[in-house]
Every structure is written in C-alpha cells, then in structure tokens.
C-alpha cells in the first residue's frame with residue numbers, strides 16, 4: 001500500500017519539462033504548491049505533497065497566505081524606491097566595520113561563489129539589505145524611505161510560515177533537538193541590477209550554493225525593464241538541482257501569491273542527511289532587466305551543538321568528523337568566512 005502511495009506521489013511530483021531559448025534547452029521544474037487552508041487544516045494529502053516536495057526537490061510553495069500578497073506588493077514597491085536613491089545615500093546604510101558592525105544594512109556585491117571551472121566569481125550585480133526579524137536595535141533603517149515597515153510586516157509573515165513548515169517536516173523539536181525560540185530571523189532584500197553584456201562572462205546573478213542555515217523562506221521574483229513590470233524572462237530566475245547527478249532546473253514560480261521554502265545545510269546536518277539542503281542559483285536576464293525579491297533565513301541558536309553523521313561533516317567548516325560536535329556558531333562563522341568578500345578599505 002505504502003509503495004503504491006509513493007508511486008502515485010512520484011508521478012505527481014515528476015511534472016518537470018523544458019523550454020527552448022534560442023538553440024538552448026532550459027530544463028524546468030514545476031513548483032509543488034499546496035494551499036494555506038489545506039496546510040492549516042493539516043489535510044493529509046497536502047502534507048504528503050509538502051513533505052515529498054521538500055525531500056525530493058528541495059522546494060515547495062504555499063498559496064494564499066492571508067495578507068501575503070498585499071504585504072509582498074508593498075515591499076517590492078518600497079524596495080524599488082530605496083534602490084532608486086543615490087548610491088552615496090544607500091552606502092551610508094552599509095555596515096561600519098570600524099565600529100564592529102558586520103553585515104546588517106546595505107550590501108553591494110559582497111559574495112563570491114565557485115564556478116564549475118573552479119574560479120571564484122564575485123556576484124557584483126547583487127545588492128542586498130539585511131535586517132533582523134523581528135525588528136532589533138541592531139538593525140539599520142533608511143530615513144529617506146520607510147523600508148522598515150514593509151520589511152518587518154512581510155518578514156514576520158515569512159517567519160511564521162517558515163517555522164510552521166519546519167515543525168511539520170521535523171526540522172524542529174524532538175527530531176533535531178533544535179528550537180528557534182528567541183532566535184531572530186535574518187531578512188534579506190535582494191535587488192539584482194541589470195546585467196547588460198555581463199551575462200556572457202558570468203551568466204549568474206547569484207552563483208550555485210546552498211544556504212548555510214536551517215531553512216529559508218523566499219518570494220517569487222519581480223522583474224522590471226525600463227521601469228515597467230515584466231514577466232520573468234525565460235532565461236532568468238531561480239534554478240535548483242534536485243540531486244547531484246542532475247542538472248539545474250528552472251523553478252516555474254510565476255504566481256505572486258505563493259510563498260516558497262527551501263532547506264539549508266544546517267537542516268541537513270541536524271537530520272543526518274534525512275533532508276537535504278537545496279542547491280540553487282539565480283540566472284541573469286539579458287539586457288536591461290532588474291530583479292527584486294526577498295529571502296528570510298532561519299538560523300539555529302548559536303549555542304546549539306549537533307553531533308552529525310551527515311556527509312556535510314566532511315566539509316572543513318564542520319571542524320571535525322562524523323559524530324563530532326559542531327556548534328551553529330562555528331558553522332555560521334565559517335560559512336561567512338568562505339562566501340563573503342572582505343572589503344579591506346572598510347576594516
């Protein structure tokens with residue numbers, strides 16, 4: 001009986017396809033979506049879809065979370081207003097490293113990722129604004145534009161939903177021994193600048209990586225060309241790899257009323273590979289197209305210690321072998337060291 005259910009599910013979940021872009025074929029992955037109502041009612045079939053999608057594809061969507069669409073549209077409008085400010089004003093909200101500030105606030109082109117050919121490439125067209133959710137005295141907020149209110153309103157909803165999904169799939173509580181009580185989430189506004197001709201040299205707005213925390217909530221992206229909203233260009237968007245032996249597939253996420261969820265590396269470590277982190281990257285749009293979105297990251301408490309048997313223990317960031325202890329503080333700090341580009345001029 002169980003076998004039959006699994007077979008039916010794998011058919012349900014195997015709805016991927018492809019689209020042609022010039023001479024290139026882009027593999028696509030349709031996003032599995034359940035309704036907020038079904039999630040709240042704990043509809044058994046919907047929960048199976050939710051879990052299977054996260055375990056097999058690493059990504060799932062929940063549609064029609066009350067209040068979500070309005071908060072999302074307000075946030076994107078405000079993110080655009082902030083991005084239109086002069087660069088020197090935006091830079092004034094970057095962390096002041098001399099004062100010991102590390103990452104909250106404005107950030108431009110500070111992450112590097114390893115390309116398949118082994119080269120490390122800086123994502124120089126990626127612009128971010130980081131803030132804790134719920135709001136904290138440590139957060140920096142611009143005076144020219146009220147980014148804080150829509151960031152916090154949307155971030156709170158993303159936080160509530162992400163934590164509820166984590167509980168449903170066993171990432172929190174007795175299965176992992178991890179609780180998020182009192183741990184702030186980290187929100188990240190993302191603005192990808194127009195790529196011009198740079199897409200030939202580096203086709204990615206954001207190179208392939210796995211989020212290093214427990215879990216991530218994210219929005220469908222919004223695209224603009226010459227100030228006008230446009231649909232997601234075929235070549236652009238979020239791509240995920242569902243397993244090591246498969247290529248990256250474009251996630252078809254064109255419904256703005258859908259909130260999405262991905263798995264992070266510490267989630268994989270804490271479940272001993274029971275669930276796997278979602279490898280993903282963002283492909284550039286050609287020409288004068290800009291992209292806006294937001295991600296909300298779930299950290300484990302810094303003092304939480306795991307004794308993992310995951311294959312990720314082989315990563316040097318773990319600082320030991322299978323079964324050895326590793327705190328989230330260690331994993332978090334080592335991950336920042338690996339991916340964040342040091343700006344010597346501000347140290």
Ligand SMILES: [Fe+2]
Pocket residue numbers: 209210211280
């Ligand atoms: Fe990511």
